[in-house]
Amino acid sequence: MSDAKAVADRLVKSKRLNALLTPSKELRSALTAQAAAARPTGVLYGMPVAVKDNICTLEFTTTCGSRILEGYRSPYEATAVTKLKAAGALIAGKTNCDEFAMGSSTEHSAYGRVVHPLDKTRVPGGSSGGSAALVGAGALPAALGSETGGSVRQPASFCGVVGIKPTYGRVSRYGLVAFGSSLDQIGVLGRSVHDAARVLSVISGRDPRDATCEDRDPLRLPTVPESLQGFVIGLPREYFPAELDPAVRRACDRAVRLLRDLGAAVREVSLPHTAYAVPTYYVIAPAEASSNLARYDGVRYGPRFDGHADLRGLYRATRGQGFGAEVRRRILVGTYVLSAGFYDAYYRRAQQMRALIAQDFRNVFDRGVDLLFTPTTPSPAFKAGEKLSDPIAMYMSDIFTVTANLAGVPAISLPIGRVKGLPIGGQLIGQAFLEDEMLEAAYALERVVPATDEA
Amino acid sequence: MAAGWETVIGLETHVQLRTKSKMFCGCSTAFGAPPNTQVCPVCLGLPGALPVPNGAAIRLAVRGALSLGCTVHPKSIFARKNYFYPDLPKGYQISQHDQPLATNGTLSFVSPERGIVNATIVRLHVEEDAGKSIHDRFPKATAVDLNRSGVPLIEIVGGSARVPTDAQAAARVHRHLRLRHGEGQSARRRQRVGAAGGCHGPQHAD
Numbered sequence: 001m002s003d004a005k006a007v008a009d010r011l012v013k014s015k016r017l018n019a020l021l022t023p024s025k026e027l028r029s030a031l032t033a034q035a036a037a038a039r040p041t042g043v044l045y046g047m048p049v050a051v052k053d054n055i056c057t058l059e060f061t062t063t064c065g066s067r068i069l070e071g072y073r074s075p076y077e078a079t080a081v082t083k084l085k086a087a088g089a090l091i092a093g094k095t096n097c098d099e100f101a102m103g104s105s106t107e108h109s110a111y112g113r114v115v116h117p118l119d120k121t122r123v124p125g126g127s128s129g130g131s132a133a134l135v136g137a138g139a140l141p142a143a144l145g146s147e148t149g150g151s152v153r154q155p156a157s158f159c160g161v162v163g164i165k166p167t168y169g170r171v172s173r174y175g176l177v178a179f180g181s182s183l184d185q186i187g188v189l190g191r192s193v194h195d196a197a198r199v200l201s202v203i204s205g206r207d208p209r210d211a212t213c214e215d216r217d218p219l220r221l222p223t224v225p226e227s228l229q230g231f232v233i234g235l236p237r238e239y240f241p242a243e244l245d246p247a248v249r250r251a252c253d254r255a256v257r258l259l260r261d262l263g264a265a266v267r268e269v270s271l272p273h274t275a276y277a278v279p280t281y282y283v284i285a286p287a288e289a290s291s292n293l294a295r296y297d298g299v300r301y302g303p304r305f306d307g308h309a310d311l312r313g314l315y316r317a318t319r320g321q322g323f324g325a326e327v328r329r330r331i332l333v334g335t336y337v338l339s340a341g342f343y344d345a346y347y348r349r350a351q352q353m354r355a356l357i358a359q360d361f362r363n364v365f366d367r368g369v370d371l372l373f374t375p376t377t378p379s380p381a382f383k384a385g386e387k388l389s390d391p392i393a394m395y396m397s398d399i400f401t402v403t404a405n406l407a408g409v410p411a412i413s414l415p416i417g418r419v420k421g422l423p424i425g426g427q428l429i430g431q432a433f434l435e436d437e438m439l440e441a442a443y444a445l446e447r448v449v450p451a452t453d454e455a
Numbered sequence: 456m457a458a459g460w461e462t463v464i465g466l467e468t469h470v471q472l473r474t475k476s477k478m479f480c481g482c483s484t485a486f487g488a489p490p491n492t493q494v495c496p497v498c499l500g501l502p503g504a505l506p507v508p509n510g511a512a513i514r515l516a517v518r519g520a521l522s523l524g525c526t527v528h529p530k531s532i533f534a535r536k537n538y539f540y541p542d543l544p545k546g547y548q549i550s551q552h553d554q555p556l557a558t559n560g561t562l563s564f565v566s567p568e569r570g571i572v573n574a575t576i577v578r579l580h581v582e583e584d585a586g587k588s589i590h591d592r593f594p595k596a597t598a599v600d601l602n603r604s605g606v607p608l609i610e611i612v613g614g615s616a617r618v619p620t621d622a623q624a625a626a627r628v629h630r631h632l633r634l635r636h637g638e639g640q641s642a643r644r645r646q647r648v649g650a651a652g653g654c655h656g657p658q659h660a661d
Contacts, residue, residue, distance in 0.1 A: 056503045069502065076496050078503060175503040211507045291535050294546025295500045299599075315539060338537075 022093035042088025065109035068322030078175020095130030125155030150401025152187035157376035157425025168408035172207030229263035238274035247419030251455035283350035290334030376425035417455035464622035478607035479506030498605035500544030520557030542586035551580035575614030
């Protein structure tokens with residue numbers, strides 16, 4: 001088992017990334033206490049796992065990167081965290097993230113932006129940017145993140161690590177602070193496919209406290225396959241547009257050659273509604289967020305802001321000052337699309353489009369395709385500040401990842417090369433509850449792909 | 456009443472389902488406990504908590520629906536009713552909207568004026584109660600007791616009655632509705648009567 005002090009030292013050394021929200025002293029004492037209490041029989045005995053700050057923990061505050069939950073300490077912990085502890089893992093602090101997981105760069109945190117582990121002028125992606133940066137910097141073997149629309153895979157891709165978004169319903173969300181309830185899933189960032197997969201295996205499975213979590217046994221991990229003989233891998237043409245970054249295209253081409261070399265049959269397929277995924281997502285997710293974030297009103301917990309003469313004033317002051325600009329934007333958009341008179345034009349149509357996007361996947365999988373391979377993001381990590389003033393440009397960095405959330409299917413991003421030192425991620429998208437097949441292919445590809453070579 | 460106007464009264468009756476635990480969590484529904492002692496992350500609406508429906512409450516609601524001759528739908532959907540109020544900890548009430556548990560029932564009763572009346576039950580749906588705001592306990596402050604937050608209710612929506620005495624009689628019958636569970640305990644019920652006046656065209660009998 002790794003020694004609690006060594007774990008803490010490595011994390012504290014990564015302080016410049018601003019990836020961990022837990023103060024060093026608190027982190028050290030919590031790790032020491034957990035190491036003493038951890039059961040040596042657990043499959044993750046002694047493994048440090050940091051947890052995104054929108055997942056409730058007893059040991060540390062849970063702020064969701066927001067001023068409105070500053071200092072908030074949950075009286076209960078998430079089921080995923082309980083399962084990690086039961087397996088002997090050490091909860092290694094809380095990671096910085098975009099406020100309430102809304103963002104793609106981890107610049108929208110009330111506690112400052114997270115720095116990319118390989119280039120301090122760039123963003124680590126988001127919203128699970130703190131988790132990705134710590135794993136990318138080698139400070140930890142794995143960390144929990146969460147996805148509503150690509151928030152594990154996109155930062156994993158930017159930071160050169162593995163990111164898994166499981167099937168909707170695979171992992172309990174009890175204790176994951178809700179953003180878009182029909183999309184949210186806890187995911188895992190890991191240094192390797194195996195590190196991410198074994199954490200996923202531990203946190204997966206039924207939970208009586210989450211009615212949306214399927215009544216299934218924990219995910220069984222596959223072995224690393226000798227070949228991918230018998231696998232049919234589809235390349236959806238909509239994910240390889242003409243304007244794709246040339247280095248990303250080269251890295252994907254190389255990965256596809258390797259998949260073929262491993263024995264997989266590769267064929268081009270089409271997911272015709274892909275172009276509508278981002279606009280669909282940016283109606284559904286804010287709509288659900290506007291309802292989920294209604295509870296933060298300064299009445300029961302969290303800071304209460306000054307200047308309230310009456311109840312309405314209290315709400316205004318607390319929600320106006322407690323939420324950052326991006327969260328306020330999404331609450332406004334969400335409230336608008338749900339309001340009478342606009343519901344049919346926006347929310348209902350988005351739901352219909354979502355059904356078509358999910359059908360695209362089923363059509364392809366029904367025709368004998370086992371998995372899809374795509375780039376994870378259209379480009380490598382962008383510069384800090386580059387997309388802050390242009391929300392649409394920021395949203396488009398999720399173009400290849402939001403589809404899996406809308407369809408509820410599992411997906412994994414793994415490093416497949418670099419451009420000018422910056423990591424490039426490749427994505428495998430699987431069928432619902434067939435994470436084992438997806439992981440087999442990821443294991444095989446990971447073993448042969450020159451992940452740190454220029455593409 | 457001015458010519459051309461008639462009184463239309465609609466009854467929305469909330470009946471508490473006598474269950475041991477709340478609608479979406481395991482907290483006790485017992486009445487009279489000290490404030491905020493029968494609460495948990497779910498009914499407090501704490502960040503990250505999730506509702507799990509209480510099967511016993513659904514069974515009681517189905518029994519109530521059948522006793523009113525309603526059609527019980529194999530599929531019904533819970534929906535969020537969003538509004539801000541300090542005794543509503545999530546900022547929304549979990550209720551049913553588009554697809555309620557049951558629709559189209561009848562309640563027969565004897566009207567003092569018109570004999571047997573068959574009043575329409577439009578729908579019956581399941582929802583959770585809000586907490587209780589107490590405005591007269593502290594000067595210049597409102598206290599909130601969330602023991603009641605999440606207690607299971609059914610809302611019975613009656614058709615509109617055009618004759619006030621009919622509505623009164625129907626209200627009495629609604630009030631006497633008993634939903635029994637276990638050892639023959641009677642359901643605790645709270646009634647909120649909604650009345651609306653409206654202008655209608657030519658009068659026609661119910």
